[in-house]
Amino acid sequence: xxxxxxxxxxxALLAAIWGGSFVAIKFVVGVVPPVFGAFLxxxxxxxxxxxxxxxxxxxxxxxxxLKRRMWLAGLFAQGLPxxxxxxxxxxxxxxxxxxxxxxxxxxxFCLGWALGTGEALTPRKLTGLLMGFVGIVVVxxxxxxxxxxxxxxxxxxxxxxxxxxxxxxxxxxRSLLSGHAKVDFRxxxxxxxxxxxxxxxxxxxxxxxxxxxxxxxxxxAVVGSILYLGVVSTALAFLIYFxxxxxWGAVRAxxxxxxxxxxxxxxxxxxxxxxxxPAEGLGVLAILAGVALLHATxxxxxxxxxxxxxxxxxxxx
Numbered sequence: 001x002x003x004x005x006x007x008x009x010x011x012a013l014l015a016a017i018w019g020g021s022f023v024a025i026k027f028v029v030g031v032v033p034p035v036f037g038a039f040l041x042x043x044x045x046x047x048x049x050x051x052x053x054x055x056x057x058x059x060x061x062x063x064x065x066l067k068r069r070m071w072l073a074g075l076f077a078q079g080l081p082x083x084x085x086x087x088x089x090x091x092x093x094x095x096x097x098x099x100x101x102x103x104x105x106x107x108x109f110c111l112g113w114a115l116g117t118g119e120a121l122t123p124r125k126l127t128g129l130l131m132g133f134v135g136i137v138v139v140x141x142x143x144x145x146x147x148x149x150x151x152x153x154x155x156x157x158x159x160x161x162x163x164x165x166x167x168x169x170x171x172x173x174r175s176l177l178s179g180h181a182k183v184d185f186r187x188x189x190x191x192x193x194x195x196x197x198x199x200x201x202x203x204x205x206x207x208x209x210x211x212x213x214x215x216x217x218x219x220x221a222v223v224g225s226i227l228y229l230g231v232v233s234t235a236l237a238f239l240i241y242f243x244x245x246x247x248w249g250a251v252r253a254x255x256x257x258x259x260x261x262x263x264x265x266x267x268x269x270x271x272x273x274x275x276x277x278p279a280e281g282l283g284v285l286a287i288l289a290g291v292a293l294l295h296a297t298x299x300x301x302x303x304x305x306x307x308x309x310x311x312x313x314x315x316x317x
Contacts, residue, residue: 007247014240015256019263021233022094022101023271024225025086031215031222033208034086039200042078044230046193049238053186060187067191069176070183074192077169079199084162091155093274098264099139099284100159105257105291106132107167117171125294132290139283185242254295258288 001009028037053060062070089097106129112118119125143153173192176183204210216223244253261284268274276284 003247007244010240011244011253011256012259014237014244015259015263017233017237017240018256018260019098020267021229022089022098022264023267024228024233025089025097026094026272027221027225028229029086029090031219032211032226033204034090035083035200035204036208036210037226038082038086039197039204040226041229041234042082042193042197042200044226045234045238046190046197048231048235049190049193052235052239053190056186058184058186060190062183062187062191066176066183069172070188070191071195073169073172073176073188074195075169075199076165077173077192078196080165081162081169082196083200083203084158084165088155088158088162091151092159093268093272095265095268095274095276096139096156096280097159098261098268099276099280099287100156100163101166101264102257102261102284102287102291103132103136103160103163104166104170105254105294106136106287107164108170109294111164111167112171115171117175124296128290128293128296130290131293132287135283135286135288135290137283138279138286141279141283142277189238189242257291261288 113121176188265276
């Protein structure tokens with residue numbers, strides 16, 4: 001297999017993995033308290049990443065000032081988003097959660113532009129933003145017209161907060177992996193995951209009652225889902241994503257954002273027979289079209305008319 005074919009296969013695998021994570025989360029939160037479920041995912045991923053980096057003999061030590069920045073980035077790139085996502089998915093379908101996850105590039109661009117650290121707002125990108133936010137309104141139209149339930153509104157709001165947190169985490173991570181800092185991505189991944197694990201452990205311990213071990217052992221689907229989320233959807237997917245960033249660049253690799261929501265809707269139908277509402281179908285098309293305009297390259301090959309390519313490397317599921 002050629003390198004090009006291998007990377008294309010890894011790209012398709014990554015989309016399938018991240019799209020399937022929403023279904024796995026639904027299985028977990030049906031039995032396990034949501035924040036505790038998120039902690040299990042991150043703790044397992046941390047153990048796998050630590051083992052991989054130990055095998056590679058990577059030095060993960062960083063200066064204390066950088067470590068503080070990494071832990072702050074980890075709070076927004078993993079800790080808070082997973083907290084909101086697991087809590088929200090108790091109340092909405094995995095497919096809808098996957099669609100909302102597809103809005104992350106919109107929030108990332110808006111926050112970067114507002115803070116003056118992102119790309120320029122060109123007419124094409126403005127069109128993409130408008131299309132994306134029209135898609136968000138369409139997806140939320142049942143809730144805006146009060147035809148949805150209060151629980152659905154709460155779950156949808158929580159998952160949108162996840163997407164916004166991912167946007168903040170992306171900007172913080174970008175500042176660590178570019179510019180003057182240029183932290184090694186392995187060290188960054190390790191410390192961000194440590195921060196998320198500590199945060200989720202504290203929040204879960206303070207707000208939830210943990211299930212007895214027998215509850216987990218008596219639910220094979222939940223155990224399998226946790227293993228999938230920690231080992232495959234977080235640790236393995238993270239390594240695949242950074243491989244694609246090295247080989248393809250951040251913008252092309254982040255095109256997985258277009259595919260993962262569609263895969264999430266597909267798996268939602270396969271496992272739960274949930275058929276997307278018409279508003280969700282139309283909304284996801286508008287959102288993905290808007291994201292595509294935001295990421296489209298100019299004829300000269302640059303992004304956004306000569307602005308440095310987006311080094312957004314937080315894992316968005």
